[in-house]
Amino acid sequence: MKNVVLLGPPGAGKGTVASRLVQAFGFLHVSTGDMLREEVAKGTPLGELARGYMARGELVPDEVILSLVQQRVDAQKGVLFDGFPRTVAQAEGLERFTTVDVVVFLEVDREEVVRRLSSRRICEKCGAVYNLVTQPPKEPGKCDRCGGALLQREDDKPEVVARRFEVYMRDSAPLVAYYEGRGLLRRVRADRAPEEVFRAVAEVLR
Numbered sequence: 001m002k003n004v005v006l007l008g009p010p011g012a013g014k015g016t017v018a019s020r021l022v023q024a025f026g027f028l029h030v031s032t033g034d035m036l037r038e039e040v041a042k043g044t045p046l047g048e049l050a051r052g053y054m055a056r057g058e059l060v061p062d063e064v065i066l067s068l069v070q071q072r073v074d075a076q077k078g079v080l081f082d083g084f085p086r087t088v089a090q091a092e093g094l095e096r097f098t099t100v101d102v103v104v105f106l107e108v109d110r111e112e113v114v115r116r117l118s119s120r121r122i123c124e125k126c127g128a129v130y131n132l133v134t135q136p137p138k139e140p141g142k143c144d145r146c147g148g149a150l151l152q153r154e155d156d157k158p159e160v161v162a163r164r165f166e167v168y169m170r171d172s173a174p175l176v177a178y179y180e181g182r183g184l185l186r187r188v189r190a191d192r193a194p195e196e197v198f199r200a201v202a203e204v205l206r
């Protein structure tokens, strides 16, 4: 089984397509954003360290991220990396402990990303993701799956979204050329319905 990296700006739909890929193909899902949010929620030392960076929309330092990921995946196959690597240094670090077979770049423009993130809501209990415009819950403010309350992520507020996008352009966008140079990059248009994006990505992975 392949090791796959999902690349793309915040709001490209990495998490959404990742959960469908996990269901369809049985990948080990490694989302550094989810892992960090868990550490923050549990109040661990790592969570305490990460909290400030995340609230500002900055990246958590590479060494911290690399040790977190390495503990989870050492030499495993069939890993789906979501939101990692986010810098060239992280990509180089990743190559030291496992291989990358294909990188799927979800392409979507800045306007669409801002629109999506401002209407994104997350269930505080089970983490299910909604969009008030395109995928609203049946009952306002309430999760369809578990009845939990739907909240906006602190870092989905407009000021932080702008910062996250700048950081993406500066630190993460160079990964497109990095992986293109290695012949691993496959581009998928992500300005479409989740189902269509999933189908296009599944096609690339077959």
Ligand code: AMP
Binding pocket: 010, 032, 033, 034, 036, 053, 054, 055, 057, 058, 059, 060, 061, 065, 082, 083, 084, 085, 086, 090, 155, 164
């Ligand atoms: P995400 O859920 O992927 O949007 O990540 C939320 C936040 O967690 C980011 O804005 C960063 O502060 C932090 N984060 C997640 N993944 C990484 C990573 N690979 N490197 C550095 N910071 C990360």
